[in-house]
Amino acid sequence: MQFYSTNNKDLRVDLKEAVIRSLPADNGLYMPETITPLPASFWENWREMSLPELGFHVAKQILGDSIPEDALRDIVNEAINFDAPVVKIAEHTHVLELFHGPTLAFKDFGARFMARTMAYLNRDDDSMLTVLVATSGDTGGAVASAFHNVEGTRVIILYPKGGVSDLQEKQLTTLGGNITALEVDGSFDDCQAMVKANFLDRDLMEKYNLTSANSINISRLIPQAFYYFNAARQLEEGKEPVFVIPSGNFGNLTAGLLAQKLGLQVRHWVAATNINDTVPRYLADGNYEPLPSSPTISNAMDVGAPSNFARMKDLFGDDWEAMRENISGLAFGDDETREAIKAVKANTGYTIDPHGAVGILAAEAWHQASPEDECIILETAHPSKFLPTMEEELGKGSVEIPERLACLADLPKEAHQVSNDPKEVQKFL
Numbered sequence: 493m494q495f496y497s498t499n500n501k502d503l504r505v506d507l508k509e510a511v512i513r514s515l516p517a518d519n520g521l522y523m524p525e526t527i528t529p530l531p532a533s534f535w536e537n538w539r540e541m542s543l544p545e546l547g548f549h550v551a552k553q554i555l556g557d558s559i560p561e562d563a564l565r566d567i568v569n570e571a572i573n574f575d576a577p578v579v580k581i582a583e584h585t586h587v588l589e590l591f592h593g594p595t596l597a598f599k600d601f602g603a604r605f606m607a608r609t610m611a612y613l614n615r616d617d618d619s620m621l622t623v624l625v626a627t628s629g630d631t632g633g634a635v636a637s638a639f640h641n642v643e644g645t646r647v648i649i650l651y652p653k654g655g656v657s658d659l660q661e662k663q664l665t666t667l668g669g670n671i672t673a674l675e676v677d678g679s680f681d682d683c684q685a686m687v688k689a690n691f692l693d694r695d696l697m698e699k700y701n702l703t704s705a706n707s708i709n710i711s712r713l714i715p716q717a718f719y720y721f722n723a724a725r726q727l728e729e730g731k732e733p734v735f736v737i738p739s740g741n742f743g744n745l746t747a748g749l750l751a752q753k754l755g756l757q758v759r760h761w762v763a764a765t766n767i768n769d770t771v772p773r774y775l776a777d778g779n780y781e782p783l784p785s786s787p788t789i790s791n792a793m794d795v796g797a798p799s800n801f802a803r804m805k806d807l808f809g810d811d812w813e814a815m816r817e818n819i820s821g822l823a824f825g826d827d828e829t830r831e832a833i834k835a836v837k838a839n840t841g842y843t844i845d846p847h848g849a850v851g852i853l854a855a856e857a858w859h860q861a862s863p864e865d866e867c868i869i870l871e872t873a874h875p876s877k878f879l880p881t882m883e884e885e886l887g888k889g890s891v892e893i894p895e896r897l898a899c900l901a902d903l904p905k906e907a908h909q910v911s912n913d914p915k916e917v918q919k920f921l
């Protein structure tokens with residue numbers, strides 16, 4: 493399989509270049525040159541497959557022969573060693589729980605698959621790989637966990653000062669070893685711009701063997717496609733889901749679109765954002781005007797310039813009408829989100845985190861016009877990652893903290909304070 497740049501379809505690179513170099517020099521994003529629907533033999537028994545088996549077929553269909561079957565099977569089996577159940581919380585309303593991995597967020601799918609794919613692609617190369625990653629909350633922890641103590645790699649995580657929850661911060665700043673955290677005096681968009689600026693300096697990229705673990709890297713998106721298949725098959729046969737996706741950088745929604753291109757039947761996509769609503773505004777009027785991000789209680793979605801928008805545009809041939817026929821965008825503020833956390837608990841008994849609560853609001857809005865549709869809301873992270881907000885709304889002790897997160901609470905944070913100048917990163921390379 494070859495990959496092209498969204499800025500130049502004539503530029504073609506192989507999987508190793510696309511994954512290890514992450515970004516084309518023209519500042520586009522890599523996309524697979526073809527995405528062919530899965531064959532009839534897959535659909536005959538996809539409902540009975542284990543999640544890793546399903547993942548293997550999806551990854552194979554996207555990657556072709558870029559990774560031999562045995563190696564690809566091992567990557568998927570080792571990476572996806574946790575479940576993604578769908579929980580029905582009300583009539584026509586389901587929650588896809590993506591927080592059963594080691595860091596309690598959907599990012600574990602992408603980060604664990606990526607770490608193993610990179611190790612495979614780099615197996616004959618003994619130069620140190622430097623992973624740069626910007627996070628607004630969950631990516632950093634997942635990447636730190638996936639690459640911690642992996643020989644031949646070091647990770648530099650940039651996060652906005654005061655822009656992630658306390659426990660998310662502990663996930664990034666307590667592992668030590670090959671993981672370095674930079675606490676940036678700026679927003680997530682600054683962190684993302686700092687990472688990109690260093691990537692676009694090709695000398696630097698080659699000298700330090702830089703790679704990205706954000707969803708600009710195509711290898712992050714492939715395993716995120718797995719759980720759309722896994723969720724859809726948990727509905728009654730013949731029902732096509734409306735996927736409601738709490739969105740920040742739009743990697744999750746883009747992975748869903750890849751799943752659809754592979755033949756998954758989806759009725760509609762709903763992109764749910766907090767007040768950082770660049771994509772809902774674009775869907776409303778066709779003008780793409782990123783604004784500086786504002787802090788919210790659903791901090792992982794505090795993104796002003798979503799990096800995967802370039803891929804979304806590419807998938808719809810830069811046709812705004814076509815995109816809005818398939819994707820609706822809805823944005824909600826913190827007050828409504830807080831009310832939704834309480835209402836979901838009171839009406840269904842389910843504890844939903846602030847990101848999932850934004851999704852619930854969007855699903856409710858969707859149901860106003862189409863009450864019979866089966867909405868599947870992606871619950872992107874475990875509520876305990878946002879403890880203060882959850883306890884403000886549901887009361888102290890209302891959320892159980894899984895041991896793998898609770899054990900970080902008293903560990904000392906180790907982070908370097910830096911300004912939002914991209915050159916700051918170079919001090920740590």
Ligand SMILES: N[C@@H](CCOP(=O)(O)O)C(=O)O
Nearest residue numbers: 627628629630631706707741
């Ligand atoms: N929501 C993210 C921001 C980074 O997005 P990514 O999907 O491109 O890694 C986070 O939690 O850090």
